[in-house]
């Protein structure tokens with residue numbers, strides 16, 4: 001008996017039609033569903049880039065784990081950095097549901113065939129950077145990621161729900177650290193201001209190039225992978241951050257920043273896209289170091305993966321034998 005054709009169309013046109021209807025109805029595409037090649041490729045690229053960013057993002061803050069000024073600060077920072085590892089794992093798993101291989105994605109990152117967020121190529125010079133990363137970098141990540149909870153690809157959207165909850169803890173721990181420092185000595189306040197001066201502009205670049213220079217955005221939005229344009233999200237982030245900066249008592253390093261009564265938005269000065277292009281193409285202050293350490297982690301820990309794989313295989317064999 002052949003499968004009923006109405007429920008399970010097999011020709012490409014009917015499959016495409018079903019896919020389009022699912023997207024139009026704002027329902028989720030699941031791993032078992034047919035999807036256009038371009039949709040699969042775009043998702044693998046975006047999810048891998050996102051996973052790589054979580055894992056590379058552990059480095060700049062991880063550098064401060066041994067130097068955290070108290071047990072409490074160390075526990076908070078350790079929990080945060082571990083969360084980022086977890087985010088990477090959820091996202092690599094989501095990429096695997098699309099047929100990607102985790103080891104292969106890691107190799108592509110190390111060979112610099114796939115990118116990660118440009119923000120993690122800046123160094124963390126003082127402990128205030130830990131607070132500013134939590135406030136601004138995780139804050140920008142939240143603006144980017146909350147709409148991804150409604151992304152059209154089911155496993156990605158579901159991973160993002162948990163990730164976003166943890167990101168909001170990250171942002172709060174950063175802001176709380178900065179509030180504490182701002183209530184401290186003159187020197188501590190200067191450290192916070194210096195960190196804000198260095199991270200503000202790179203955090204604006206996290207939303208990607210401006211809309212008129214973002215060639216893949218329109219297709220990603222039509223597919224429901226992306227829900228808002230880069231410029232929309234960047235504006236939302238600025239509107240959210242300015243009052244937080246005022247409450248904290250720091251100055252954002254932008255002489256053009258002003259309130260626009262007519263539109264109800266904070267307007268900001270021009271972004272240095274030449275710097276962004278340099279950093280994203282591998283020439284930022286810490287790119288080489290980030291990749292060198294990721295490569296060392298892969299190579300030095302290969303025996304752990306091998307041992308775990310051998311154990312899993314042996315265990316699976318024992319279970320099969322037992323069943324027989």
Ligand SMILES: [Fe+2]
Pocket residue numbers: 054083084087163167
């Ligand atoms: Fe994260």
Ligand SMILES: [Fe+2]
Pocket residue numbers: 084138141166167170
């Ligand atoms: Fe985070």
